[in-house]
Amino acid sequence: MTKLKINADHVLGKINKEIYGHFSEHLGRCIYEGLYVGEDSQIENVNGMRTDVIEALKEIRVPVLRWPGGCFADEYHWKDGIGPKAGRKKMINTHWGGVVEDNSFGTHEYFELCRQLGCESYVNGNLGSGTVQEMSEWVEYMTFDGVSPMAVLRAENGHARPWRVHYFGVGNENWGCGGNMNPDFYANEYRRYQTYVRDYHQDYRINKICCGPNVDDYEWTRKVLETCFAHGGRDQHGFMNGLSLHYYTVPGDGWQHKGSATDFDAKEYYRTLHKAYYMDEIVRRHGAIMDEFDPKKEIGLMVDEWGTWYDVEPGTNPGFLYQQNTMRDALVAALTLNIFNKHSDRVKMANIAQMVNVLQSVILTDGAQMVKTPTWSVFRMYRAHQDAQLVESSLESAPIGLETEYAVLNLTESVSIDADGVMHITLANLSLEEAYDIDVEISGSAQESADSANCRGISGEITGEILTGSMTDKNTFEVPDAVKIAAFDDVKRTDAGLKFTIPACSVVHLAVR
Numbered sequence: 313m314t315k316l317k318i319n320a321d322h323v324l325g326k327i328n329k330e331i332y333g334h335f336s337e338h339l340g341r342c343i344y345e346g347l348y349v350g351e352d353s354q355i356e357n358v359n360g361m362r363t364d365v366i367e368a369l370k371e372i373r374v375p376v377l378r379w380p381g382g383c384f385a386d387e388y389h390w391k392d393g394i395g396p397k398a399g400r401k402k403m404i405n406t407h408w409g410g411v412v413e414d415n416s417f418g419t420h421e422y423f424e425l426c427r428q429l430g431c432e433s434y435v436n437g438n439l440g441s442g443t444v445q446e447m448s449e450w451v452e453y454m455t456f457d458g459v460s461p462m463a464v465l466r467a468e469n470g471h472a473r474p475w476r477v478h479y480f481g482v483g484n485e486n487w488g489c490g491g492n493m494n495p496d497f498y499a500n501e502y503r504r505y506q507t508y509v510r511d512y513h514q515d516y517r518i519n520k521i522c523c524g525p526n527v528d529d530y531e532w533t534r535k536v537l538e539t540c541f542a543h544g545g546r547d548q549h550g551f552m553n554g555l556s557l558h559y560y561t562v563p564g565d566g567w568q569h570k571g572s573a574t575d576f577d578a579k580e581y582y583r584t585l586h587k588a589y590y591m592d593e594i595v596r597r598h599g600a601i602m603d604e605f606d607p608k609k610e611i612g613l614m615v616d617e618w619g620t621w622y623d624v625e626p627g628t629n630p631g632f633l634y635q636q637n638t639m640r641d642a643l644v645a646a647l648t649l650n651i652f653n654k655h656s657d658r659v660k661m662a663n664i665a666q667m668v669n670v671l672q673s674v675i676l677t678d679g680a681q682m683v684k685t686p687t688w689s690v691f692r693m694y695r696a697h698q699d700a701q702l703v704e705s706s707l708e709s710a711p712i713g714l715e716t717e718y719a720v721l722n723l724t725e726s727v728s729i730d731a732d733g734v735m736h737i738t739l740a741n742l743s744l745e746e747a748y749d750i751d752v753e754i755s756g757s758a759q760e761s762a763d764s765a766n767c768r769g770i771s772g773e774i775t776g777e778i779l780t781g782s783m784t785d786k787n788t789f790e791v792p793d794a795v796k797i798a799a800f801d802d803v804k805r806t807d808a809g810l811k812f813t814i815p816a817c818s819v820v821h822l823a824v825r
Contacts, residue, residue, distance in 0.1 A: 313751045314708045318727050318809070320735065320756030322704035327728055328612075329375040329698035330432070330661035331652045332691060335617060337382035338417070339408040339670050340632030346668030346677050347425060348417045355680050359424050360417075364682045365668060365675055366428050372674065372691040375698060376432040376478065378616055378663045379422050383407040383489035385481070386440030390450045393418020394469050407489060409631025419454065423475045432478040434616070434663070439483030439505055439523075440491040448508035451480065456512045474513070479661070481521040481616070482506050485558065487532060490523065495532045498523060499539030506551065519553035521614055525598060527559050533598050537605045554614040554660065557598060560621040560671075561588040561644055573622040573635040574784055578744055581640055581783045582713035584620065585742050586720040588644045591618070592651045599658040612660025615652070619665045619672030620644055633670045637685035638786045639795060639817055641672055642779055645690040646724070646740035646819045649697075653726035653738075656702050664691075676789075683792040689779045693797060693821040696736040700728035703735075703756075712743050723748065723814075735824040741814045744783055754809035754824075773825045774810070776800030780818035 336342050349355045349362045356363040380388050384407055392401040393415040400415040426433050435454070437447045452462035457474045466474070482505050484490045486498045493501070502522050511517040522540065525532040533555070540552060563584040564571035571580055599613060620641050621633075628634045645664070652659045664687070668675045674688035705727040711719035725739045741748060778800035785795050800820055803812045814820050 314723065314748045316707045316725060316737075316739070316750055316752045317705065318735070318737070318752065318754045318756075319704040320729065320754060322756070323729075324702045324704060325657045327653050327656045327697050327700050327702050328660050329373075331649070331656065331659060332373070332695065332698055333376040333378065333434070333616075333661055333663040334374055334667040334674070335378045335382070335663040335665045336667045337408075337670070338380050338384045338388070338405060338413055339382060339666065340629065340634055341669040341677070342666050343417050346675070348421060350416065358428060360421060361425055361428050362677075365677065368675055368682065368684055368688065369429055369667070372688060373695045373698060374429050374431045376434050376661065376663070377426060377429065377667070378434040378436060378479075378481070381436055381484055382617070383485060385436035385484045386438050386442070386486070386490040388438050389442065389446065390419055390438075390453070394420065394453075394465075408633070409629050411631075419450075420469065420471060433476065434479035434481065434661075435477055436481035436484050437505070437509070439501060440486060440489075444505055444508050447482075447505055448510070451477070451509050451518070452512070455518070476513075476516065477518050479519045479521055479554070480509050481523070481556065482509065483523045484556075485526065486523045487526055487529065495535035496539050499536045502536070503540060511550065517550050520550060521554040521556055521616070522552050524555040524557050524613070528594050528597070530597060530601060533601045537602065541605050552611055554612040555602065556614045556616050557594070558617040559591055559594060559615070560617070560619060560665070562621050563587060564623075570621055570623050573620075573625065574638060574786060576640070576784070578783070579714045579718075581744065582720055583715070583718040584640055585643060585647065586713065586718040588620075588647055589651075589720055591615075591648055592655075595651065595655050595659060599655065602658065609657055613658045615659060615662040617665045618648060618662060621671055635671060636786050637673060637676070637687050638784050639686055639779075639781045640783050642686035642690050642795070642819060643740055643742055643817065645672070645687045646694070646738065647742065649690065649694050650724045650726040650738060650740065653697055653702055653728065678789050681789045683787045683789055685787060686779065686781075686785070686795045689795065689797050690819055693777055693779065693819060694738055696730060696734070696821070696823065697726070697728045697738070700730040700736060703727050703729055707739075712746075722746070733825075737822040737824070738819070739814060739822075740819045741816060743816050745816050747813050747815045749813050750811065751806070751808075752810040774803055774805070774822065776803050776812075776820060776822045778815070778818055778820050780815050783817055
């Protein structure tokens, strides 16, 4: 019997809903064909946004959407994407496939997408190839409510009222595709550029996000913070609200041989999950450096690119990064989100890469067809954690796998209590063969409330759902529901809490009322 202990009275902090954020770049078929088909498309749409995709995304309660990149952001010039579409400048997408970008999806279309999704905005500015003036004018165009050149231009283009920019990234991957800068140079550029990302509205401010490290580049984190916080940077209101972090799970032996998304064996399965678990270490170690400069944890660690990255599907454009999605990806999502929940004192936002048709997508499309991936199902099951209170939990676990160097813990969990007092337990079993009997011991007010209500079994007070299957199971356009959420009813109440068995290769969500 495996023990899961929960102390409902020990609240560790809030799980920001933004941890469940998404990323949409002008890359492959993420924007075009995936999210946006245009107003004249035969595919059902509202103002160009395809209805089926929007409805599926609303179901998982997308809290925030990052756009327009990614590497694309640092070659994107926003004025190319406004005004009448027939007159918008065409460009070559040099990072992703060398295809023509016609800029028919720009600032106005992005905010319309956010409106339909009901989500917050996260705009990534161009520091790599853009100017301070260009960035400053974009912020003015989006947010200024009054008489100014950019506000007048926005009105001329059909939107008199300003939008709200919740988050603004000052550059992207500036250690690489965003300019190949060293940390001192970028940090000084950040200091300069962020000065002109102005708060034009007195009732809210733009949260500014500084370009943070690639994976485990701890030197970048330290040097950027040292330079940014020198000479009073720390004391400037709104100087920095977040530091980004990028980490992709790549199971193969390098970027040239990343491995197949669908054709893999048990060794590669465990190797993938082992590498996904590395997120816990890099979050802890970057967080420790941030603690030196920001002991009150006022600056969020924003993991605004994460997910699995495999070789593209055979026959597709290698620059489009289109890959299928299996139960293996669902387990990566589950354990990663549990990690973020557990580190929610420092991790304030995360954005899976990417939303549709690119890398670890939650949605795949093919013409008018759409499928929800196993990763979508995990986000659907975990949505209850958004803005809930993380409570203390501990779980007995053991290393499993077929190679010692790629061992991974068999079980991972996180527990929260939402605004209605409902406890949510998410648990993932990474083993391909072993089911585990789980004995949940709940202490604190939640258990007392349950006892006073005389709850037993699943008498309406405890509900469960499960996602399970073989490691290579996937949803296709021919069989779109091969992997789907099912009811999980075999949960018993004990004197101390709950008892149930979690099957191999599965994710479970329990709601205890």
